[in-house]
Amino acid sequence: MVSNADIFDANILIVDDQEVNVRLMEQMLRGTGYRCLSSTMDPHAVCALHRANHYDLILLDLQMPGMDGFQVMEGLNEIETDGYTPILVITAQPGHKQRALASGAKDFISKPFDMMEAKTRIHNMLEVRLLYKQLEGQNRTLESLALHDPLTGLPNRRLLMDRLSLAIAHARRNKCTVAVMFLDLDGFKQINDTLGHDVGDTLLRMVADRLVATVRQEDTVARLGGDEFVIALWELSDVDHVAKLVSKVIQAVSQPYSIQGSDVQMTASVGVSIYPAHGDEVDTLMKNADLALYEAKHSGKNDYRISAYAEL
Numbered sequence: 001m002v003s004n005a006d007i008f009d010a011n012i013l014i015v016d017d018q019e020v021n022v023r024l025m026e027q028m029l030r031g032t033g034y035r036c037l038s039s040t041m042d043p044h045a046v047c048a049l050h051r052a053n054h055y056d057l058i059l060l061d062l063q064m065p066g067m068d069g070f071q072v073m074e075g076l077n078e079i080e081t082d083g084y085t086p087i088l089v090i091t092a093q094p095g096h097k098q099r100a101l102a103s104g105a106k107d108f109i110s111k112p113f114d115m116m117e118a119k120t121r122i123h124n125m126l127e128v129r130l131l132y133k134q135l136e137g138q139n140r141t142l143e144s145l146a147l148h149d150p151l152t153g154l155p156n157r158r159l160l161m162d163r164l165s166l167a168i169a170h171a172r173r174n175k176c177t178v179a180v181m182f183l184d185l186d187g188f189k190q191i192n193d194t195l196g197h198d199v200g201d202t203l204l205r206m207v208a209d210r211l212v213a214t215v216r217q218e219d220t221v222a223r224l225g226g227d228e229f230v231i232a233l234w235e236l237s238d239v240d241h242v243a244k245l246v247s248k249v250i251q252a253v254s255q256p257y258s259i260q261g262s263d264v265q266m267t268a269s270v271g272v273s274i275y276p277a278h279g280d281e282v283d284t285l286m287k288n289a290d291l292a293l294y295e296a297k298h299s300g301k302n303d304y305r306i307s308a309y310a311e312l
Helices: 004-008 019-032 043-053 069-079 094-102 115-147 157-174 188-195 197-214 239-253 282-298
Strands: 011-015 036-040 057-060 087-091 107-110 177-186 220-225 228-236 257-259 262-264 267-275 304-306
Touching: 004 115, 011 019, 011 043, 019 036, 019 115, 036 043, 043 057, 043 069, 057 069, 057 115, 069 087, 069 094, 087 094, 087 115, 094 107, 107 115, 115 157, 157 177, 157 220, 157 228, 157 267, 157 282, 177 239, 177 282, 188 197, 188 262, 197 220, 197 228, 197 239, 197 257, 197 262, 228 239, 239 267, 239 304, 267 282, 282 304
Parallel strands: 011 036, 011 057, 057 087, 087 107, 267 304
Antiparallel strands: 177 228, 177 267, 220 228, 257 262
16 A cells, blocks of 8 residues: 555656746645755756656646656656656646546646646546556566565576477577576485574575676576576577586585584585587487486585486
């Protein structure tokens, strides 16, 4: 919900070519309790100001020299192509009401206006605008949660699969190599059992940070759950390049971690599959990387294995 405090803290821009009208509107709004007021008498400046400040409400005069309010609204609508353009038109020409609303204004007040009516319309418009912003924020949060691991902020399995599909499509077009690294922490359950889940969660976040710092910006580091991570490596030159990157990752993970005053040691085992030698589909590459991880674990951990399973 939107509180009165939120409404009074809303960012408002007053646009009028007459200074007396600007001062009158500022006086009314400040007397009501609004705190974040800006104004301009230059209609050409409105769009740049809105890009910079993202106003919650624009009080717009229609009749201005050089550039009228309708032209201003055209520019604002280009900025807010998918959003809610917060325009309240205030004009001495009530005959323009229908055109103003059709041009993007959300409400209309005729001059001279009733003070109580103006206050009510401004309050109502701001409430709708702030509710819209809250909904946008909630939708972005839900979208992020659907694609990212809530503990580490890394991409989850769904987003990993999408990015890996893109990497394979890119490699197919450009005749280059993609690698999948399936990484599992050695002895992570013991850390959870002896030091507690808080330490375990902190360790997972620190491992995630190290993995992201170790690989290139174009690569994707994802967490599948528990202590399982997957790294999708884009556009590699050859197998030797893959081996160097895997060794770098294992070395980064194995450095000591300082958590709650204690030094925690951790190692990782990694299984690797390579496109196109070990598969040309996401599921095949993931399966073969997982099988290679099993071999790395079985051979003594803190090591890696490259898949021995070529696609038939």
